[in-house]
Amino acid sequence: MSLYLCVDCGGSKTSAVICDAFGDIIGRASGGPSNIAYLTIASFIETIQMTVGDALKTCTSPASVDTVGLPPPAGLEFAAAWFGISGADSPSIIEAIMNPLSSLLGVPRGPRLSVANDAHLLAAPIRMHADVSYAVTVIGGTGSIVVSFKEKEDGELQELGRVGGWGWILGDEGGGYSIGKESVRQILAEQDQHSVMESPPPEGALRASLRKYFNIKDVMELLTEVYVLDPTPSTVIDTNQGSPRYMSREKRLSSLSPLVFIAAFEDKDPLALKVLHICAKDLADQICIVVGDVKEGFPRLVKASESVICFGGSVVGLEVYREMVLNELAARGHVFKHVEFVDDCAAVGAAGLRLKYKE
Missing domain, CATH: 3.30.420.40 (ATPase, nucleotide binding domain)
Known part of the structure; x- marks a missing residue:
């Protein structure tokens, strides 16, 4: 099945949401802080590995009680992934984590692996307002x-x-x-x-x-x-x-x-x-x-x-x-013209990603 992953990486916690090809959320998990400005790349990847692995548990059939290993096993591949990362404010920081994320998730570098500052996830409501x-x-x-x-x-x-x-x-x-x-x-x-x-x-x-x-x-x-x-x-x-x-x-x-x-x-x-x-x-x-x-x-x-x-x-x-x-x-x-409060950036991002890349 096609899975769409969005991860909101903040200074207090990490939120990962996975939705399927129908736009339904089928996986969700929270982890520790993942502001890349405060962490080593190894520590950042470790947090992502644990959080995304926990989110994948409910995507298995039957649901797993253990964290799913990454890269995902056959049948749980990611069609696309979007990361909004606190502290990812320079091209050099983003470049430094692209290859580790690509290897971890099994998503090739390119348009289907998007990495940017976490403020980018918040812009999703722009698609809700045609005016x-x-x-x-x-x-x-x-x-x-x-x-x-x-x-x-x-x-x-x-x-x-x-x-x-x-x-x-x-x-x-x-x-x-x-x-x-x-x-x-x-x-x-x-x-x-x-x-x-x-x-x-x-x-x-x-x-x-x-x-x-x-x-x-x-x-x-x-x-x-x-x-x-x-x-x-x-x-x-x-x-x-x-x-x-x-x-x-x-x-x-x-x-x-x-x-x-x-x-x-x-x-x-x-x-x-x-x-x-x-x-x-x-x-x-x-x-x-x-x-x-x-x-x-x-x-x-x-x-x-x-x-x-x-x-x-x-x-x-x-x-x-x-x-x-x-x-x-x-x-x-x-x-x-419009004011929005987004209380679940990862969920909004996953849904938007699915709409963008749905097969």
């Missing part, structure tokens, strides 16, 4: 990236502009990491302002939440908790367990974003709301780089009123935060 030929994709999870596309006459997507995707040290504005970082910055800034005042800072929900999370009494201890060295690999733990000190510094800050949303929208904390407005504005700033009227010297801009904006990722998955971003854009005159 637009342009898409702006916005990933806002732990990190962030914005990419604009044009759908060509042959159905291929042409990348026009790209902003961000620089990782937590250099960028990721508007994503979960930046929300966590900004929450600490705002609390410390408030503390600084009150150092010359008669009264102490107000003990709002966000301030109390972070003190409890880090198990500290004085908010100035946040500096120590944030800057403590990364743990050794043997002591790194899941972000939902134990002390934040045993997380990597990146996870230590990105794990704060749920606390910020709770403080903002459940407790109505003004400081938490300020943090989210700052980060939504930062993400809107990124989007504004790729949108606007085409003019001399800027031929690759896209007009919002003629485009669909496609959001994906855990942070922009929250409608209240998406609305903040869209309101920022509207205030600058950029109102998109």
Whole structure:
């Protein structure tokens, strides 16, 4: 049978979906992180091998209880595969993983093995709207990236502009990491302002939440908790367990974003709301780089009123935060014709791949 594979490779997890020639999803699995910028090629391929092998288990007859080995056995060959990989931002990185992926999957290099940044998968909704030929994709999870596309006459997507995707040290504005970082910055800034005042800072929900999370009494201890060295690999733990000190510094800050949303929208904390407005504005700033009227010297801009904006990722998955971003854009005159949130890029990608290459 003809199988169509799509793999969404992110900084938090890997999602693999397999559909058959009828467009039905017959295999699905999740694996660990697969941001190629943070992994060796060997580690990346190992994650793909395990995740795709798990997805293939339900494609066997009868269904297997063991991970299926790759390349796939006879009868389970892939007709085409599409990879959207976080961190795959340069031709050299993509070239470095093409041959290993081709060998692993048994799919020859060429049009049936597509490898690109994960933002490309988000552009699939452009095919749902006959009245637009342009898409702006916005990933806002732990990190962030914005990419604009044009759908060509042959159905291929042409990348026009790209902003961000620089990782937590250099960028990721508007994503979960930046929300966590900004929450600490705002609390410390408030503390600084009150150092010359008669009264102490107000003990709002966000301030109390972070003190409890880090198990500290004085908010100035946040500096120590944030800057403590990364743990050794043997002591790194899941972000939902134990002390934040045993997380990597990146996870230590990105794990704060749920606390910020709770403080903002459940407790109505003004400081938490300020943090989210700052980060939504930062993400809107990124989007504004790729949108606007085409003019001399800027031929690759896209007009919002003629485009669909496609959001994906855990942070922009929250409608209240998406609305903040869209309101920022509207205030600058950029109102998109269609707005979509894609919560399952791998499934949308697999279905689109099947339509493109169905026999």
